[in-house]
């Protein structure tokens with residue numbers, strides 16, 4: 275059932291994930307300076323489910339209980355639209371800057387469960403896992419890619435067979451896995467989903483890497499080794515990182531035991547490679563993504579327009595042109611979002627899935643748009659993005675200078691610095707830089723995603739149209755054998 279922020283924080287305190295930060299185990303992430311901001315933000319998202327203003331859209335009723343809308347199995351377009359609106363409410367809270375709000379992976383597990391027959395003998399495990407997540411409203415992260423080590427070789431060609439996560443043994447009660455996954459964002463989750471990233475192309479030899487399962491983030495033998503934190507402590511100085519530092523971590527599986535009821539695929543390379551697309555998980559997670567990216571682009575538009583007005587640069591044609599460029603990108607994302615819902619169709623299991631063309635367009639385009647959007651903010655903000663005194667300077671004796679020299683055309687110094695600090699955190703701080711890397715890669719390697727699109731896209735109708743167009747023209751030049 276839809277839970278509150280207090281429920282989440284208490285659960286995190288009582289059973290913290292195995293988080294390692296700078297060589298030490300994090301005992302309580304809810305109070306740790308690097309992790310507490312994101313934990314609090316996550317708690318606020320859960321709280322909104324009980325806010326009278328948002329309750330209707332963020333939750334739905336089934337069998338007398340209210341659950342989070344991202345667990346709703348859509349059978350109608352209205353239900354699909356409701357899912358989209360719920361994504362947007364949460365995304366607006368964090369300006370689209372938090373990749374692992376729970377709705378992202380809830381969408382995946384919902385699609386797996388609705389298409390559970392795909393998992394054959396493990397179908398009931400998938401259904402039961404969905405009910406477990408839904409009933410307890412848990413936060414989940416995932417880890418899909420193997421450590422980089424040597425990308426010229428397949429998983430079985432690495433210096434140690436257990437660098438990628440692989441099956442060690444099966445027991446009566448479950449399986450034991452060993453190895454690592456390269457990255458999991460938001461290790462403050464309670465559950466970890468482990469599916470391969472669809473690229474087990476080598477065939478024979480990769481069966482032991484063809485495993486899909488879920489474990490609690492505090493499972494014995496599981497370790498999240500975190501990168502350096504990006505969270506600033508003052509919300510005025512670090513408006514985003516102080517609240518939205520999700521963290522990314524290497525995930526180590528040191529002989530982790532997974533009970534049978536948590537195993538979803540075992541030894542079946544084909545099933546691993548096709549799980550996302552065939553079940554509709556791909557479509558539904560990308561649906562959440564297109565809404566999130568709409569919210570993020572709206573945030574950039576708002577900041578860009580305020581920056582320009584704030585320093586009187588909005589009167590210049592080239593500044594207007596740059597802001598209009600963001601508007602065009604925003605409208606493109608909105609168009610993808612609408613089309614994803616309006617052209618949705620049931621998949622082979624009866625689950626309504628957002629339109630593949632729209633979601634492929636959005637998820638392939640945004641990694642290319644985002645660096646440009648970030649660049650535009652830098653081009654408009656210029657030195658204002660770096661000449662940024664801190665909260666403490668405003669409390670110190672030199673404040674009169676700040677009030678005089680850092681005022682804007684339409685803003686007081688205090689308002690102007692707060693706005694420019696936000697723009698700095700979006701574009702230039704460690705947090706802002708990581709956002710760009712995230713946008714480039716979080717859905718997969720953009721190069722191989724384009725290659726996949728080339729492979730799956732039906733180009734035949736367009737080739738045939740061109741052949742038909744050329745056919746009468748060719749009559750003017752007979753083929754050699756006819757001449």
Ligand SMILES: Cc1cc2nc3c(=O)[nH]c(=O)nc-3n(C[C@H](O)[C@H](O)[C@H](O)COP(=O)(O)OP(=O)(O)OC[C@H]3O[C@@H](n4cnc5c(N)ncnc54)[C@H](O)[C@@H]3O)c2cc1C
Nearest residue numbers: 416417418419422425457458459711712715716718719721
């Ligand atoms: C900030 C951030 C957060 C992330 N969060 C998560 C998360 O929560 N969960 C998760 O599972 N993953 C996460 N990821 C990982 C993401 O899925 C990967 O970055 C993405 O799939 C690319 O894989 P890679 O990083 O291993 O790059 P690599 O595969 O190592 O690629 C490195 C370079 O080599 C090229 N290359 C490598 N192999 C090939 C090939 N076979 N053919 C052509 N070119 C190749 C690539 O094009 C690229 O230029 C995150 C990544 C980032 C940056």
